Amino acid sequence: MPKTVSSFELTLNSRSRHQTLTSWLYGELRSAILDGRLAPGARLPASRDFARQYEVSRGTVVSVLERLQSEGYLTSRVGFGTWANRVEAPKPARQSISTPAYVRRLISTYKQRPQPWVDLAFVGGIHPFRIGVPDLKEFPSEVWGRIAAARSRKFRSWLKNEADRRGYLPLRYAIAEYLRTSRGVRCTAEQIVLVSGIQQALDLLARLLLKRNDPIWMEDPGYFGARIAFDSVGATMIPVPVNAEGLSVSAGIKICPDAKGAYVTPAHQFPLGVTMSLERRMALLRWAQRAGAFVIEDDYDSEYRFEGTPLPALQSLDNHSSVIFIGSFSKTLFPALRVGYVVLPEPLIDLFAGLRYRTDFRNSSFDQAVLCDFIVDGHFGRHLRRMRNLYAGRLAILMEGAQQHLDGFLEISNVRAGLYTIGYLKNRMSSRQAEKLALAQGIEVLAVDRCILKRPDPKALLLGFGGFDELAIRRGLIRLARALKQPDRGM
Ligand SMILES: Cc1ncc(COP(=O)(O)O)c(C=O)c1O
CATH class of the missing domain: 3.40.640.10 (Type I PLP-dependent aspartate aminotransferase-like (Major domain))
Incomplete structure (x- = not known):
């Protein structure tokens, strides 16, 4: 585990009157490790510095560190110092997901306004065909x-x-x-x-x-x-x-x-x-x-x-x-x-x-x-010219691959522009059904009905191609085909 010396002083809660110095210091360090304030690998100061910092005797510090080490919270090695271990804190019995009443009173109605789609649909890293991502590797x-x-x-x-x-x-x-x-x-x-x-x-x-x-x-x-x-x-x-x-x-x-x-x-x-x-x-x-x-x-x-x-x-x-x-x-x-x-x-x-x-x-x-x-x-002009060629090539790969794998299921628009394209569903799925089935295959497409105000679902998906190389596009299309070729499950 990489060890880092924290350059910041750890803040400890003050000791209550009935607590001994030892139980206070033990409790504080233990909860700092459990709640991640002392991150795994974070190195503690030498016991002498530690004692001076928190105004306790060195003997108290040494006994607390030894106890935490014996319980697995810390590791100590001569010549290397003492550092925090990765310890999973027990999960609270039940996590509340609703906003507490006092927070609801505090916040304005702004919070109830529509959220960006990205919060609604996708979690985790970036997968084909997430829209809105240029290829950062080429920058x-x-x-x-x-x-x-x-x-x-x-x-x-x-x-x-x-x-x-x-x-x-x-x-x-x-x-x-x-x-x-x-x-x-x-x-x-x-x-x-x-x-x-x-x-x-x-x-x-x-x-x-x-x-x-x-x-x-x-x-x-x-x-x-x-x-x-x-x-x-x-x-x-x-x-x-x-x-x-x-x-x-x-x-x-x-x-x-x-x-x-x-x-x-x-x-x-x-x-x-x-x-x-x-x-x-x-x-x-x-x-x-x-x-x-x-x-x-x-x-x-x-x-x-x-x-x-x-x-x-x-x-x-x-x-x-x-x-x-x-x-x-x-x-x-x-x-x-x-x-x-x-x-x-x-x-x-x-x-x-x-x-x-x-x-x-x-x-x-x-x-x-x-x-x-x-x-x-x-550099800007040069970068733009290069990326224009690269993206044009990627769109061509996407269009050709869609012909091969998605013919009869998704018809890609013939507009040749931008970093995303639109595909119209030909398999009787709604945009949202298709988005969900694609996500289950690890594919991020955007249901176009997320963009409508009043008109009916255009039954279409947005596919971003800019951020994905040829292999990712080809693999993505195979997975998307798997999702869209499923029999209509009446979701
Ligand atoms: C139509 C449109 N306008 C604006 C933006 C966002 O631009 P910015 O990152 O500059 O806020 C996007 C991003 O994808 C977009 O699709």
């Missing part, structure tokens, strides 16, 4: 590490010049240039506010733009993360159907013409994967202008398009400052980076930056500076 971590080391060696000279509230300015310049050239976004660095990711952007935008009962158009099916953000401010979500051309603007106008805003994923609709047609884009912008509504354009993975030329962002067509464009580096680099951006129309810049400041006074300037160098030195 050029050595380059990143070199840049981070160089930045940290000199941080006294640059970190004191804190960026303005919108985030590290050179990074905002770099992002503005990237968005202008790659996505056609019309923006300057002044319009960009850095956030921790799209989810934070949505949360702040919901608070800035919506109050209780305000109606907002939502794609149906659509992205649950947006639903969480708008629901937490009590907005009324108006389900607007999506078909092969994206959100149906005419249906939205029929259902709720005076909504305050709309949330859309035009480049690669989540979860159906379709691209919003130019006609629909124009119709959406015309409606937004007439209704005085905002449009949030979530551009979460548009960098990955494996055929045809990508349509420029919806924002590029907007002449009336209706569109707020949001994106992040979660899919292009890695989600734990937590750097995203919001491109705001001029009148909203200060309001948004002010709200962001109220929830977090500072920026993660260090990470932002490393990312800035990574982009400016050309």
